[in-house]
Amino acid sequence: MKPNLDRLATQGICGLIDPVAPGITPGSAPGHLALFGYDPLEFNIGRGVLEAVGVDFDLQPGDVATRGNFCTIDSSGLVTDRRAGRISTEKCTELCRLMDGMVIDGVKVFVRPVKEHRLIVVFRGDRLSSETGDTDPQQTGVPPKEVKALIPQAEYMAQIANEFLNRARGILSQHHPANMVLLRGFSQRPHWPAMPEVYKLKPAAIASYPMYRGLARLVGMDILTTGSSIDNEIATLVKNYRDYDFFFIHVKGADAAGEDGDYERKVKVIEEVDRALPALLNLKPEVIVVTGDHSTPATLKAHSWHPVPVLLYSKVCRSDKAMEFSESACLTGGLGHIPATALMPLAMANALKLTKYGA
Amino acid sequence: MKPNLDRLATQGICGLIDPVAPGITPGSAPGHLALFGYDPLEFNIGRGVLEAVGVDFDLQPGDVATRGNFCTIDSSGLVTDRRAGRISTEKCTELCRLMDGMVIDGVKVFVRPVKEHRLIVVFRGDRLSSETGDTDPQQTGVPPKEVKALIPQAEYMAQIANEFLNRARGILSQHHPANMVLLRGFSQRPHWPAMPEVYKLKPAAIASYPMYRGLARLVGMDILTTGSSIDNEIATLVKNYRDYDFFFIHVKGADAAGEDGDYERKVKVIEEVDRALPALLNLKPEVIVVTGDHSTPATLKAHSWHPVPVLLYSKVCRSDKAMEFSESACLTGGLGHIPATALMPLAMANALKLTKYGA
Numbered sequence: 001m002k003p004n005l006d007r008l009a010t011q012g013i014c015g016l017i018d019p020v021a022p023g024i025t026p027g028s029a030p031g032h033l034a035l036f037g038y039d040p041l042e043f044n045i046g047r048g049v050l051e052a053v054g055v056d057f058d059l060q061p062g063d064v065a066t067r068g069n070f071c072t073i074d075s076s077g078l079v080t081d082r083r084a085g086r087i088s089t090e091k092c093t094e095l096c097r098l099m100d101g102m103v104i105d106g107v108k109v110f111v112r113p114v115k116e117h118r119l120i121v122v123f124r125g126d127r128l129s130s131e132t133g134d135t136d137p138q139q140t141g142v143p144p145k146e147v148k149a150l151i152p153q154a155e156y157m158a159q160i161a162n163e164f165l166n167r168a169r170g171i172l173s174q175h176h177p178a179n180m181v182l183l184r185g186f187s188q189r190p191h192w193p194a195m196p197e198v199y200k201l202k203p204a205a206i207a208s209y210p211m212y213r214g215l216a217r218l219v220g221m222d223i224l225t226t227g228s229s230i231d232n233e234i235a236t237l238v239k240n241y242r243d244y245d246f247f248f249i250h251v252k253g254a255d256a257a258g259e260d261g262d263y264e265r266k267v268k269v270i271e272e273v274d275r276a277l278p279a280l281l282n283l284k285p286e287v288i289v290v291t292g293d294h295s296t297p298a299t300l301k302a303h304s305w306h307p308v309p310v311l312l313y314s315k316v317c318r319s320d321k322a323m324e325f326s327e328s329a330c331l332t333g334g335l336g337h338i339p340a341t342a343l344m345p346l347a348m349a350n351a352l353k354l355t356k357y358g359a
Numbered sequence: 360m361k362p363n364l365d366r367l368a369t370q371g372i373c374g375l376i377d378p379v380a381p382g383i384t385p386g387s388a389p390g391h392l393a394l395f396g397y398d399p400l401e402f403n404i405g406r407g408v409l410e411a412v413g414v415d416f417d418l419q420p421g422d423v424a425t426r427g428n429f430c431t432i433d434s435s436g437l438v439t440d441r442r443a444g445r446i447s448t449e450k451c452t453e454l455c456r457l458m459d460g461m462v463i464d465g466v467k468v469f470v471r472p473v474k475e476h477r478l479i480v481v482f483r484g485d486r487l488s489s490e491t492g493d494t495d496p497q498q499t500g501v502p503p504k505e506v507k508a509l510i511p512q513a514e515y516m517a518q519i520a521n522e523f524l525n526r527a528r529g530i531l532s533q534h535h536p537a538n539m540v541l542l543r544g545f546s547q548r549p550h551w552p553a554m555p556e557v558y559k560l561k562p563a564a565i566a567s568y569p570m571y572r573g574l575a576r577l578v579g580m581d582i583l584t585t586g587s588s589i590d591n592e593i594a595t596l597v598k599n600y601r602d603y604d605f606f607f608i609h610v611k612g613a614d615a616a617g618e619d620g621d622y623e624r625k626v627k628v629i630e631e632v633d634r635a636l637p638a639l640l641n642l643k644p645e646v647i648v649v650t651g652d653h654s655t656p657a658t659l660k661a662h663s664w665h666p667v668p669v670l671l672y673s674k675v676c677r678s679d680k681a682m683e684f685s686e687s688a689c690l691t692g693g694l695g696h697i698p699a700t701a702l703m704p705l706a707m708a709n710a711l712k713l714t715k716y717g718a
Contacts, residue, residue, distance in 0.1 A: 020716050022697055023704025027717035040717065050718055299675065303715055305708040306677050307695070327693075331679060337695030 002274035004281070005311070006324040008288065012313030014322035015335025017343065019294050025305045031293025032215045036195065036248075037344030045218070046130065046187020052120045053214020055112055059189045064128045064157060067185045068111075068119040069136065070095065070178035077143045082136065083117045084178040092119060095178055098171050107160050121183060123161065129154035134184035135165065144182055157186070194220025195246070199348060204240060206233045207250035216248055230276045241283050258296030266298055287350045288313040289343060290325065307337060314350035361633035363640070364670070365683040367647065371672030373681035374694025376702060378653050384664045390652025391574045395554065395607075396703030404577070405489065405546020410479045412573020414471055418548045423487045423516060426544045427470075427478040428495065429454065429537035436502045441495065442476045443537040451478060454537055457530050466519050480523065480542060488513035493543035494524065503541055516545070553579025554605070558707060563599060565592045566609035575607055589635045600642050617655025625657055646709045647672040648702060649684065666696060673709035 019026040019034045020041065029050055030040030048065035059065060070084035070092065087095075092113040099111040107125030114120060131154040135144045147161040165181065172179045195203045197220070205216030208228035217223055222244070226236040233249055240247075253269035280288070291310035294303045309330035311322075320334030331337075335346070348354050378385040378393045379400065388409055389399030404412075407424035418424060429443035429451065446454075452472040461468040466484030473479060490513040494504045506520040524540065531538045554562045556579070564575030567587035576582055581603070585595035592608055599606075612628035639647070650669035653662045668689040670681075679693030690696075694705070707713050 016695065021704065022701035023706075023708040023713065025708065025713060025715045027715050030717035045717075047718070297675075297677070304675075305705070305713070327677070328680065331693055331695075332691050337697070 002270055002325065004274045004277040005270070005290065008277070008281075008290070008313050009311050009322050009325040009329060011319060012288070012311050012322075013317045013320050013335055014309065014311050014325065014330040014333030016307035016327075016330050016333070016337045017291060017310050017340040018307050018337070019340045021339075022307075023305050025303050026294045027303070028211065028293055029215060031303075031340075032212065033219070034340035035291065035293055035343060036219050037198070037341055038192065038219065039341050043190070043192060045190060047185025048120065048122075048130075048187040049189055049218075050211075050214075051114055051118070051185070052112075052122055053218060054211040055114055055120060056210040056213060057110070057112060057120060057122060058217075059122065060124060061189060061191075062124070062126070062128060064123045064130050064186055064188055066121045066123075066161075066183040066187075068121050069182045069184075070117045070119065070172075071144070071180050071182050072177040073144070073180045079137060079140050079142060079144060079180075079182075081177060082138075082140060082182065086116050087178050089113060089115050091178065092116060095172065095175060099168055099181075102164065102167060104160050104163050104167075109164055117178070119181070121164065121181070123157070123164075125160070127156050128160070128188075129157045130186040130188045132158050132161065132186045134182075134186075135161075136182035136184045144180060147183070147186075161186075190218065192219065196220050199246070199344065200353070201246040202244045203246035203248065204244040205248045205250070206236045207248070207252075208233065209250065209252050212250045212252075221246075221248060230272050234276045234279045238279060238283065254292070255294075255296045258298050259301060261298045261301040263298040286314055286352075287347050289347055291340075291343070308340070310335060310343065312343075312346060312350065316352070317350055361629055361684065363633045363636040364629070364649065367636070367640075367649070367672050368670050368684040368688060369682050370678060371647070371670050371681075372676045372679050372694050373668065373670050373684065373689040373692030375666035375686075375689050375692070375696045376650060376669050376699040377666050377696070378699045380698075381666075382664050384662050385653045386662070387570065387652055388574060390662075390699075391571065392578070393699035394650065394652055394702060395578050396557070396700055397551065397578065398700050402549070402551060404549060406544025407479065407481075407489075407546040408544075408548055408577075409570075409573075410473055410477070410544070411471075411481055412577060413570035414473055414479060415569040415572060416469070416471060416479060416481060418481070419483060420548060420550075421483070421485070421487060423482045423489050423545055423547055425480045425482075425520075425542040425546075427480050428541045429476045429478065429531075430503070430539050430541050431536040432503070432539045438496060438499050438501060438503060438539075438541075440536060441497075441499065441541065445475050446537050448472060448474050450537065451475060454531065454534060458527055458540075461523065461526060463519050463522050463526075468523055476537070478540070480540070482516070482519060482523075484519070486515050487519070487547075488516045489545040489547045491517050491520065491545045493541075493545075494520075495541035495543045503539060506542070506545075520545075549577065551578065555579050558605070558703065559712070560605040561603045562605035562607065563603040564607045564609070565595045566607070566611075567592065568609065568611050571609040571611075580605075580607060589631050593635045593638045597638060597642065613651070614653075614655045617657050618660055620657045620660040622657040645673055645711075646706050648706055650699075650702070667699070669694060669702065671702075671705060671709065675711070676709055 019031045033040045051067045052065040072081040096111045096113045102109040110122040131150040133148040147158045149155045149158040168181045203221040205221040257266035292308045295306040322329040322333045378390040392399045406426045410426045411424040431440040455470045455472045458470040469481040490509040492507040506517045508514045508517040562580040564580040616625035651667045654665040681688040681692045
């Protein structure tokens with residue numbers, strides 16, 4: 001039962017969105033970028049940056065972020081396990097601390113745990129470049145690769161990264177099976193047009209999972225501190241409502257339940273959102289959009305390519321016949337079946353914030 | 360009555376496709392290319408190549424194919440009839456044989472009949488180019504044009520083609536009204552990404568009409584020998600089912616009936632497909648797509664721009680409310696109204712053959 005969402009669907013206009021393209025299953029990053037109006041085929045995020053924002057690391061312009069793996073090397077320096085036996089997150093955290101804070105020729109190196117054998121290494125300094133190759137050989141029985149510059153201007157970055165890896169090898173030598181680090185996905189924070197600039201909005205993100213906060217930060221949103229429940233998130237919205245004119249509120253539970261194949265729990269999360277909705281409606285926002293960054297059918301236990309239901313409400317939305325918020329009602333909704341990148345222009349139009357194109 | 364198709368529509372997901380774009384009536388070549396995932400506005404086939412593959416001519420890389428017309432010229436060499444009085448296909452075949460097999464400076468010339476006054480001329484040799492003009496003046500009372508090179512590298516091709524035309528004039532001089540040949544649409548087999556490469560599939564085509572076999576060959580399908588009835592085609596499918604993982608089965612009859620304005624016969628062809636369907640379903644394919652390359656309404660007796668019904672079945676297709684396979688049921692189907700080029704990605708997704716885009 002989701003009476004509030006269904007009432008909003010009745011008053012609003014519904015439809016289906018394709019986050020990337022028909023048949024294409026999106027990761028969460030492209031899925032969200034599309035919702036914010038950034039074509040995910042054009043706006044790519046490097047792996048290092050994605051992992052860094054995913055642990056709430058505050059990337060600065062010029063920083064070079066990499067995704068790391070703890071790995072095992074033998075006495076001849078050959079990789080025997082690319083994941084160091086999947087050490088615990090605790091162990092990972094402890095080992096990262098040993099390497100964190102190094103300074104190499106003035107370049108500061110941040111080493112932070114992600115999960116199990118996964119970590120990030122971020123280089124901060126002048127003259128850095130992300131145009132370097134990986135060190136992960138993607139197979140065992142061979143040594144880690146050296147960091148190689150892909151363009152002449154990246155020679156310095158390669159030197160710094162190789163020196164970091166030399167020192168890391170020394171620091172980790174007594175910590176078998178996690179006695180070495182592999183790096184890949186050297187990347188820098190992208191220089192994208194930010195939402196405040198593109199839409200002339202002051203946007204804020206309310207998300208309890210770090211990756212979504214990180215994505216929001218990349219497109220120029222302020223990040224609000226919030227608790228993890230839906231009620232916490234709505235309370236954060238209420239508290240900050242007067243200070244912003246755009247809010248991105250992220251609910252993780254429905255996707256997580258889908259990934260677990262737990263249909264019942266997914267229903268419960270949606271019902272929880274429904275119960276929290278009146279507190280949001282009380283704020284009388286001009287435009288409300290309810291949707292997802294991708295489908296996660298419980299039957300597939302994974303993200304999928306299926307189009308995503310969307311509901312848009314405003315006083316000028318031109319309501320359709322959809323009487324509930326569901327895949328089947330959205331299928332014949334007034335928004336039709338559209339690319340997800342069309343949502344922001346539609347939301348802006350419904351807020352009467354766009355002017356006429358042409359005379 | 361088409362109970363099997365309707366049952367499949369009930370279990371599957373329906374929609375409408377635009378082969379090229381709204382309002383655009385596709386030829387069979389662009390219509391099919393779109394179904395195979397090739398944007399027909401980007402992937403063009405030269406007229407000569409299309410005619411050559413249309414008569415099952417096995418074009419090799421480097422071959423230059425042209426579309427020819429037998430025509431009539433008077434004693435001063437002026438064209439009096441661009442179609443030589445539409446001679447019979449028999450006569451055309453006989454005259455082509457007289458010219459077929461010429462060798463000019465090592466370039467082999469194939470001359471093959473198409474239908475009535477239409478023929479193809481294919482040049483096979485080194486250093487050939489398709490960057491030449493036509494000889495068809497597109498009007499009477501003037502002589503045929505010389506073949507002219509459009510770029511310097513095509514001079515040799517122009518020489519060879521002009522020598523062929525000189526010899527043809529001699530050979531045909533006693534065969535009024537078909538006493539000369541006009542050539543147009545010099546073209547080479549396109550270098551397109553092939554389906555096995557793009558989709559990692561092993562595809563096969565089952566089609567009784569040569570043009571569809573030719574198109575399938577151009578996109579990298581194996582061509583299976585088959586009889587011409589729908590039952591023959593399904594038998595070919597059953598026989599070869601274990602050797603391929605993608606089949607294109609072409610049914611010509613519904614289009615032909617539409618072209619003839621014969622609504623009743625069109626219904627009968629669809630009913631024939633319906634009766635043959637269980638033998639296909641018995642193979643338990645993971646994904647089934649039923650659609651057409653364009654509409655051919657009997658009322659128009661021609662191809663048309665109307666969107667084409669499509670039905671996709673898989674275990675993970677997210678079934679909609681469509682209970683029959685028809686234009687009206689497809690209109691509100693779950694696939695929506697999409698470009699035909701979206702079908703292959705959707706089919707691949709439903710076969711669970713695509714990985715996630717982005718993390």
